[in-house]
Amino acid sequence: MPTRDTSAEVGTPDVQTGEKSIATIATLRVGVKLYVYHDNSREHRLAEILSIQTRKGTPHYYVHYEEFNKRLDEWVPPTRLDLTKETVGDVGTPEDEEADEDSAETDPKATAARAASAKQSGTSGTPETFSKEHEIEKLRTSGSMTQSAHEISRVRNLSKLQIGKYEVEPWYFSPYPVEYTEEEMVFICEFCLSYFGEERRFQRHRTKCTLMHPPGNEIYRDSAVSFFEIDGRRQRTWCRNLCLLSKCFLDHKTLYYDVDPFLFYIMTTRDEYGCHMIGYFSKEKESAEGYNVACILTLPQYQRHGYGKLLIAFSYELSKREGKLGSPEKPLSDLGLLGYRAYWQDTIVDLLLNNKGLETTIDELASMSAMTTQDVIHTLQNLNMLRYFKGQHVICLTDAILSQKQKQVEKQKIKGKRTLDPELIQWKPPVFTAANRTWNW
Incomplete structure (x- = not known):
């Protein structure tokens, strides 16, 4: 099969946003989507270039992987880019790249002076x-x-x-x-x-x-x-x-x-x-x-x-x-929300189990735990523990919650539990x- 000559396509300035094309290192731009090798999954994943930076003469690309959390965004060298597949988005021309590099090559002292000037004028970017x-x-x-x-x-x-x-x-x-x-x-x-x-x-x-x-x-x-x-x-x-x-x-x-x-x-x-x-x-x-x-x-x-x-x-x-x-x-952040939900669930379930069958109210649960009533209600609703019975709302410890608690106790017997x-x-x-x-x- 003859080799495909893509040089003409890469150098075309008329590529529209969203169109697919073959790119080179010289024509990559912010916003272009291409396949990048992802270390954890050990495969190439579709990613979007968010920023480009030259470090010690080598371009590095800050990419966001599609359908991945933002914390997994990372700087990657050109060796991790798959340029054999089509990219999505605007690619530039080599001439544009040279112009960008000329404008990007600035003296660090001048950059620092501009930053100081911006700080004095009240603009921080x-x-x-x-x-x-x-x-x-x-x-x-x-x-x-x-x-x-x-x-x-x-x-x-x-x-x-x-x-x-x-x-x-x-x-x-x-x-x-x-x-x-x-x-x-x-x-x-x-x-x-x-x-x-x-x-x-x-x-x-x-x-x-x-x-x-x-x-x-x-x-x-x-x-x-x-x-x-x-x-x-x-x-x-x-x-x-x-x-x-x-x-x-x-x-x-x-x-x-x-x-x-x-x-x-x-x-x-x-x-x-x-x-x-x-x-x-x-x-x-x-x-x-x-x-x-x-x-x-x-x-x-x-x-x-x-x-x-x-x-x-x-x-x-x-x-x-x-x-x-x-x-x-x-x-809350995603990890913070998970941590608080787990703590709220453990605290409320422990209070109910230690109550030994006596009646309690949401206000009493809030008072004993120092949680707000809104957080108590939110937790009970998430756990499906608020039920309507004989004309009033009641708190119900479901079989699923009790089973989950039992598994947690058995796990803590093996690994231990950090307490205050x-x-x-x-x-x-x-x-x-x-x-x-x-x-x-």
Whole structure:
């Protein structure tokens, strides 16, 4: 079969969006869909190019795999692209590519100067309708979730992080300084959360860093974990570094540096080298909506070990000490929603089983668990435990729920279950003045 000459087709400028064509490295554009080798599934998957970047003279493509979660988006080299199959979308001409490269070759100092100029003029690359001041004002009234869709749409900019003895791949964009985006690895001190682009500088820092635990008050300790409470106003730099790190794994987190209105609760594990952060949650010092959690994260290297439920349980124990009903800030991430649903189900089913056949109400369940009545009702409805009987609604423990609980108990006998001892919490609800809750330069 004769070889097909595609050079004429590739160089045609008239290709319409949505049409199929054969592309080359020189003609690939943002928006083109093509097949890319996916490491986990070990096969080529259809993906869309979201961004193109030249690293050390080689183009890299940020792709989103069709029907895959956004956290699996990644930078890929040209070797993982399948250019033997037709692509979907606009492909350019080699001449266009050369023009783009000429315009893209900029001096890093000039780029930094433009970034500084943009910062001084109040434009940070976001749409004009979402100014920094506007975002911070919304942050003060509605918590820590991002208000700008532009924040969510940006592509992941870091390749790998080294946190302690773990190498972790970020999931989402995080606004670390632009010079770090070209590094293969960003080194993060697991104690002070400072970040470095060179291993030599990182090792030099480690010889000087004296911090061995989060810079706050230890309010809980058992044989497995400790919790530290940190005031964002007193430890601004540490909390800002924490926000930068957590943005790598939270798609909807706001990263402006207004950490003053928040308290951070850090869960750690201990060894002879210090207290190593497992995860954290933050909460507003004063939440108008009654939220007991603003952001919550278990670091990827510690996920699927039961630590997420421990973080959630601790947030509700604090709500009990405050004498309030609490709920996490909405919307939750997909993993956050799964974690909360599992915790809510376990808590409510345990309360009903321990009730020994006595009557109870939704308000009583909320009071005993520190959950809001809306979350209790939502959980009961999801589990199909609310029934209408003899003219009134009743709570019914179904056979399916009891069977699931029995399997869970048997599994926990083998693997064990992480629990908190409320008696070990050394904490009283803090009282803040207006000055304590906000910026105080």
